[in-house]
Amino acid sequence: MRSTRASAADSSLETTSVNRRTALRAGISTVAAGLAVLSHPEFVFPDEGAEEEPVPFLNVPRAAPNSLDWETLTEWLTPQDQVFSVQHYGTPEVDAAKFQLEIEGLVERSAKLSLADLKALPAQDVFMTLECSGNGASPGFSGAVYNSRWTGTPLWPLLTKCGVRPSTIEVVFFGHDRKSETLRPGTPRELTVDVPFGRSMSLADVERLQPLVAYARNGEPLEGRNGAPVRLIVPGWYGIANVKWLRRIELRDRRYMGRYMGRDYVTVRGERQGDEVVFVESSVTRMNIKSVIARVTSRSAKEGAALKAYGAVWGDGTPIKTVEVKVDDGPWRPAKLDEKPVEKFSWRFFSIDLGVVPAGKHTLVSRGIDASGRVQPAASDDEIALKKTYWEAYQQWPREIELKS
Amino acid sequence: MFTRPPGPWTRFALVALAVSLTGGAAYGQDTAAKKPMGKSESASPGSAAGEMGQIAGVVTYRADAARPWRYVRYYVQKPKTGELAEALVALRGRSLKQESERPKTVVIDQKLFNFTPEIAAIRVGDSIKFTNSDQSPHNVQTSGEIANFNVNMPADGEHLVKFDRAGGIRLPARVGCVFHSSMRAWIFVFDHPYYAITAADGKFRLENVPPGEYDMELTHPAGSLRWRQKVVVKAGTTTEVNISLSPDQKE
Numbered sequence: 001m002r003s004t005r006a007s008a009a010d011s012s013l014e015t016t017s018v019n020r021r022t023a024l025r026a027g028i029s030t031v032a033a034g035l036a037v038l039s040h041p042e043f044v045f046p047d048e049g050a051e052e053e054p055v056p057f058l059n060v061p062r063a064a065p066n067s068l069d070w071e072t073l074t075e076w077l078t079p080q081d082q083v084f085s086v087q088h089y090g091t092p093e094v095d096a097a098k099f100q101l102e103i104e105g106l107v108e109r110s111a112k113l114s115l116a117d118l119k120a121l122p123a124q125d126v127f128m129t130l131e132c133s134g135n136g137a138s139p140g141f142s143g144a145v146y147n148s149r150w151t152g153t154p155l156w157p158l159l160t161k162c163g164v165r166p167s168t169i170e171v172v173f174f175g176h177d178r179k180s181e182t183l184r185p186g187t188p189r190e191l192t193v194d195v196p197f198g199r200s201m202s203l204a205d206v207e208r209l210q211p212l213v214a215y216a217r218n219g220e221p222l223e224g225r226n227g228a229p230v231r232l233i234v235p236g237w238y239g240i241a242n243v244k245w246l247r248r249i250e251l252r253d254r255r256y257m258g259r260y261m262g263r264d265y266v267t268v269r270g271e272r273q274g275d276e277v278v279f280v281e282s283s284v285t286r287m288n289i290k291s292v293i294a295r296v297t298s299r300s301a302k303e304g305a306a307l308k309a310y311g312a313v314w315g316d317g318t319p320i321k322t323v324e325v326k327v328d329d330g331p332w333r334p335a336k337l338d339e340k341p342v343e344k345f346s347w348r349f350f351s352i353d354l355g356v357v358p359a360g361k362h363t364l365v366s367r368g369i370d371a372s373g374r375v376q377p378a379a380s381d382d383e384i385a386l387k388k389t390y391w392e393a394y395q396q397w398p399r400e401i402e403l404k405s
Numbered sequence: 406m407f408t409r410p411p412g413p414w415t416r417f418a419l420v421a422l423a424v425s426l427t428g429g430a431a432y433g434q435d436t437a438a439k440k441p442m443g444k445s446e447s448a449s450p451g452s453a454a455g456e457m458g459q460i461a462g463v464v465t466y467r468a469d470a471a472r473p474w475r476y477v478r479y480y481v482q483k484p485k486t487g488e489l490a491e492a493l494v495a496l497r498g499r500s501l502k503q504e505s506e507r508p509k510t511v512v513i514d515q516k517l518f519n520f521t522p523e524i525a526a527i528r529v530g531d532s533i534k535f536t537n538s539d540q541s542p543h544n545v546q547t548s549g550e551i552a553n554f555n556v557n558m559p560a561d562g563e564h565l566v567k568f569d570r571a572g573g574i575r576l577p578a579r580v581g582c583v584f585h586s587s588m589r590a591w592i593f594v595f596d597h598p599y600y601a602i603t604a605a606d607g608k609f610r611l612e613n614v615p616p617g618e619y620d621m622e623l624t625h626p627a628g629s630l631r632w633r634q635k636v637v638v639k640a641g642t643t644t645e646v647n648i649s650l651s652p653d654q655k656e
Contacts, residue, residue, distance in 0.1 A: 056478075064476075138585065257640055
C-alpha cells in the first residue's frame, strides 16, 4: 500500500510528464506564454496601463476567500485560494491509498481501479471553466466559477474497455458522500432512505462530451473539498454534473432520477408556445453563454475620466463570437476578445475602451454572443424572467459605478 | 513606542472629563473618579491612586508585492501611508476583568450581501442586533464556545443576541450566513473595557487603563494578521503605540 505522501509525489511527476506529452497537441505553450504576463503580482490586467486607476463597484459585496475575486481577476488559471466548493452531503474523507473506482452495471467486465491504475492509463489535459449553476443568482453568490487545467484519464475508452452492453442508456456517477433523504415529507407516503450523491448522463452524452476522470488540477492533486482523490469533469456542463469524490460508475437501462437529477438542480422555466406560457422542467446540465465585467478602470483624459472595462466570457464550448458592452442606455459596443489564451471549454478574457464618461453614477453591463447566435439575456428577458428557479443564473450582470467630478 | 512623561496639568485629568493628552480628542468614557471601580478592579495594578493612563496609536499596513494580500483594498484606503481599518486592539490579563454596568446593543446589518460592520467588539452582557437591509433572505449562524445560534433572516428581519461568555481577542464568535458563504463577521466579547477597533484612519485609543504592564494584542481577522507586545501604562499618561504591520504578521 502506498502512503498519501508517495502518491502526491507520484502525481506531480506524472502530471509533469503529461504536460510535456500533451503540450504540443493542446497548444499549451501559447497558454503558458499568456500566463507569464497574466500572473502579475499586483493584480493588473496584461494590457492595463500604469495610469489606470480602479473604479470600485457600488453594487458588489466584498469578496472573500474560496470564491473568485472578480475585481482582481488576472490569472486565466484560477489560483486555489479563489476556488469555490459546494457540497450537498458534506465533505467525505477518502483515503487515496485505499481508493478504488468501481465500474459496474451493464458492462461485460466490471472494473475496480486504484489511483495508481488510473494514472497508469493514458492521461489527458482538459481546460475547463467550472461554474456552479447558482452562481450569479444573487450578489452574495457570484464568485462560484474558476478556470482550470484538469488532468485525468478519459472515461469513454475506459467504458469501451469494460464493454458497454447494448441495453445501456444511462451512465450514473456516485460519490463517496451520502445522506439520508426523505421523499414526500409530511405525507402518508413519506419515505426516508440513505443514498449516495449521484448524477447521471446519457450514454450518448458521455460519448459526445468525453468526460475526464480527473485526479489533478493545475498540476496539483485535487484538494479534499474539490473532490479528492478523483472527480468527474464534464466539459461544458455546470458544476453539479462534475461529481466529486467519485466512487462508482454504473451503466443502467433506466433513467436515474436521484435528488440532484430529478428534484433539485431542476430548472423550471416558462416557455411561450403561441399565446400560452408552458412551464418545462429540465435537469441542469449544459452551461449557458455568460459574460461578466470583472473590473473598470479610469484614467485622466482632457475631457474627464476615460473608462476601460475588463472581463471574462464562457459557455458550453460553442465558440464565442463576441462580447458587447453598454454604458447606461447607450448602444452595445463590441469588446476586444483576448487572442490568447483560448481553449474551447475555458473562459476568454475581454476588454473595451469606453472613452470619456461624464461624472456621476453609471451602469455598465456586458453580454456574450456565441457562434450559434445565442445572446446572453438580460434579467428582464423571457428566458430569465420566466425562469422560476435559482439555477442557471446566466443573466447579464450590471455593474454600478460613480465617477467623481 | 514611547511613553510620554506626565505633565503637571495631567493631574487634573481625574476631575476634568474632556482632557486629552495627545491631540485634544475628548474622552469617550467616564474617569475613574466619576465611576468608582468595581470589586474586580480593585486588584488592578497600580490603581491605588485611582489615576489612570491611556494607550493610543495608529495601525498601518505595509504591502509587499511579492506577498500580496488580495483583499487589502477593503481595509487600506491610502496604500502610500497604509492606515489599516477594522483591526482590533486589546489588552489581555485577568486583573483587567470588570463587569459592564451599562450593557449596550451593537447593530450588525446585512447589507449588500455583507455583514456591516464585519468586525464588532463588545463586553459580556452586551447584545448584537442583527438586521437585514437586503431585499433577500439571509441567515445568521455561529457555533462554538462563545455563542450558538442559527436563525433565518427575512428581508427587514431582526435578531437580537445577548453575549454572556467572553472569548477575548483570541476566540471570537465567527458569524456567517448559510445562504451566502462569502458573508462573514467576527464578534469579540471581552470581560473588560480595554479594546478598540481602528477606523479608516488606522487610529485607536484605550481609555482609563489602570497603570501597569500588560500584554497588548492586535488581530485583523479578515487579513489573518496578528501582533502582540508588552505595554507599560503609567498614571496620567498616554502611552503611544504605533503598530506597523506587514505580511510578516500573517498567521
